Amino acid sequence: MSIYFEDSFYNRExxxxxxxxxxxxxxEA
Structure with missing residues (x-):
């Protein structure tokens, strides 16, 4: 659960x- 949550947060960032x-x-273009 914790690992999944951290991975999800990382991907969102x-x-x-x-x-x-x-x-x-x-x-800028």
């Missing part, structure tokens, strides 16, 4: 960072 990078790169 990575997805959010990638999303922000994509938005910033499109805004």
């Amino acid at each position: 990575i997805s959010w960072i990638e999303f922000n990078k994509r938005v910033l790169s499109e805004a």
